[in-house]
Amino acid sequence: MWPQLAMLAVQGSAVWAVFTRYRRSPSLIRMPWLLLGLAVLMQVLWAGTNLLATELGDKSGYLAALATVLSGLYVIPCMFMVTRSFALNEPRAVAVLDLVLSCMVAVLVYQFFTKMLSGPLASDPSSIYVVVYLADAIDFSLAIMAMLRLFGGRSFRWRFFYYAASAYLLVNATVATIYNRIEMHGLPWWAGSLIDIPHALLVVVALRQPPRWLRAYRPSLAVSQTIASFAPILLSMMVVMLGISASRINFVLSLLVGCAAVLFYGLRMAFIQSRNMDRQRAVDLSTWRLEQQVGRDPLTGIANRTTLDTRLREALEEGHRTGSHCSVLMVDIDFFKQYNDSLGHIAGDACLIQVAGALSRSRVRVHDLVARYGGEEFAIVLVDTSAEAAQEVARRLIDTIERLQIAHPACPLGRITVSVGIATQTPQTPMDPVAVLDEADRALYRAKSNGRNRYELAMRTAFDPPAVLPGAG
Numbered sequence: 001m002w003p004q005l006a007m008l009a010v011q012g013s014a015v016w017a018v019f020t021r022y023r024r025s026p027s028l029i030r031m032p033w034l035l036l037g038l039a040v041l042m043q044v045l046w047a048g049t050n051l052l053a054t055e056l057g058d059k060s061g062y063l064a065a066l067a068t069v070l071s072g073l074y075v076i077p078c079m080f081m082v083t084r085s086f087a088l089n090e091p092r093a094v095a096v097l098d099l100v101l102s103c104m105v106a107v108l109v110y111q112f113f114t115k116m117l118s119g120p121l122a123s124d125p126s127s128i129y130v131v132v133y134l135a136d137a138i139d140f141s142l143a144i145m146a147m148l149r150l151f152g153g154r155s156f157r158w159r160f161f162y163y164a165a166s167a168y169l170l171v172n173a174t175v176a177t178i179y180n181r182i183e184m185h186g187l188p189w190w191a192g193s194l195i196d197i198p199h200a201l202l203v204v205v206a207l208r209q210p211p212r213w214l215r216a217y218r219p220s221l222a223v224s225q226t227i228a229s230f231a232p233i234l235l236s237m238m239v240v241m242l243g244i245s246a247s248r249i250n251f252v253l254s255l256l257v258g259c260a261a262v263l264f265y266g267l268r269m270a271f272i273q274s275r276n277m278d279r280q281r282a283v284d285l286s287t288w289r290l291e292q293q294v295g296r297d298p299l300t301g302i303a304n305r306t307t308l309d310t311r312l313r314e315a316l317e318e319g320h321r322t323g324s325h326c327s328v329l330m331v332d333i334d335f336f337k338q339y340n341d342s343l344g345h346i347a348g349d350a351c352l353i354q355v356a357g358a359l360s361r362s363r364v365r366v367h368d369l370v371a372r373y374g375g376e377e378f379a380i381v382l383v384d385t386s387a388e389a390a391q392e393v394a395r396r397l398i399d400t401i402e403r404l405q406i407a408h409p410a411c412p413l414g415r416i417t418v419s420v421g422i423a424t425q426t427p428q429t430p431m432d433p434v435a436v437l438d439e440a441d442r443a444l445y446r447a448k449s450n451g452r453n454r455y456e457l458a459m460r461t462a463f464d465p466p467a468v469l470p471g472a473g
């Protein structure tokens with residue numbers, strides 16, 4: 001009895017060491033330590049139940065059954081901690097599916113062990129070998145998965161956890177393999193102390209400073225993300241593997257769990273994909289909003305100089321490619337300095353907003369662009385528009401602004417008016433944006449000199465042969 005009590009004490013220390021590490025860890029990494037603690041606790045309870053069964057003489061077989069249940073329960077936290085991706089943004093449903101799959105592993109292990117070790121199959125001498133091999137396969141699979149996670153740990157704390165878990169699981173698997181082989185031929189007196197080794201090791205690993213190589217080792221982001229995304233499939237694989245192993249015992253159950261494993265994995269991916277799509281949509285929307293803000297003038301809300309430069313270049317290139325005209329109107333509020341001086345800058349801002357709104361509303365087509373060029377000056381890009389059509393637009397704009405009836409005490413007309421300069425790129429005279437704006441600006445200057453509240457064509461545009469209008473000739 002004393003060796004068993006000593007074993008329980010060592011196992012109890014391992015539980016204590018793991019929970020100590022759990023308390024010291026930041027909240028993000030606590031979950032896996034808790035799972036490891038629960039797994040070791042199951043081992044303690046399993047060993048304690050076995051001890052009780054030996055001491056009390058378990059005639060009813062309840063304690064033996066409880067020990068088998070506990071060995072099955074041990075698998076749940078183990079599977080959970082080595083196969084979860086522990087991603088922060090993972091949907092809750094995914095954690096539920098993983099838990100259900102881990103429970104399925106435990107149920108299958110329990111079913112398999114009880115069926116093989118009791119009832120008609122128990123009399124078959126090969127049954128014990130099958131059980132032992134399956135137990136070894138499960139133990140080593142857990143250890144290998146933990147090692148895989150160790151090499152994909154995204155931060156030092158995660159690597160440290162998987163380092164402790166893989167050390168424990170690997171030594172546990174090795175010890176269990178040796179122990180089970182010895183047990184088949186009768187246990188020598190020292191065999192019990194083998195079981196202490198993984199737990200004693202866990203106490204040391206969990207409480208001591210981690211080795212230096214663990215700090216030095218840093219996997220790339222791609223490696224750690226790939227391993228974290230890959231790990232969950234191992235859970236489904238384990239269920240399928242156990243299902244195949246149990247197919248001789250219960251074919252229908254094996255088939256069902258195999259299908260469930262594949263289905264659950266598919267569902268899991270669907271949940272994650274849907275969450276990612278939601279996030280992508282949100283990112284796209286905020287990018288679009290940001291782009292809108294960057295390209296907008298904060299006072300008037302219409303396009304700013306940046307947008308104008310881009311769109312004007314595109315419109316001129318498009319016009320050159322398709323052999324169509326492209327016109328630019330430069331619109332400037334008359335005597336705006338006097339307006340500001342007499343009514344103040346706040347009234348000036350309100351006037352700019354009103355004029356910008358009126359220009360935007362009266363633009364010809366959706367492809368056209370109204371932008372604030374700077375100060376009280378606006379630029380309008382009219383795609384596929386000849387000089388004649390641009391003059392018509394200019395006439396209409398001047399009329400529209402006049403009809404706004406914005407009172408201007410320091411202006412001869414008594415209300416706000418605008419002057420317009422027009423420049424046009426024809427198919428015969430391709431121009432760059434700077435040249436078009438410069439020509440439109442010169443034309444605007446002439447409109448101002450010739451009395452304001454009017455438009456003028458750029459010299460080059462005026463002397464170009466008139467474009468053939470539809471229906472003309």
Ligand SMILES: Nc1nc2c(ncn2[C@@H]2O[C@H](COP(=O)(O)OP(=O)(O)OP(=O)(O)O)[C@@H](O)[C@H]2O)c(=O)[nH]1
Nearest residue numbers: 332333334335336337338340345348349375376448
């Ligand atoms: N309120 C306000 N005023 C502005 C803004 N941007 C430029 N201005 C003013 O617009 C005025 C432009 O004056 P000028 O360039 O002399 O032109 P103008 O008085 O309109 O004279 P003409 O163009 O020759 O008819 C200046 O007084 C600027 O301070 C703005 O965002 N808000």
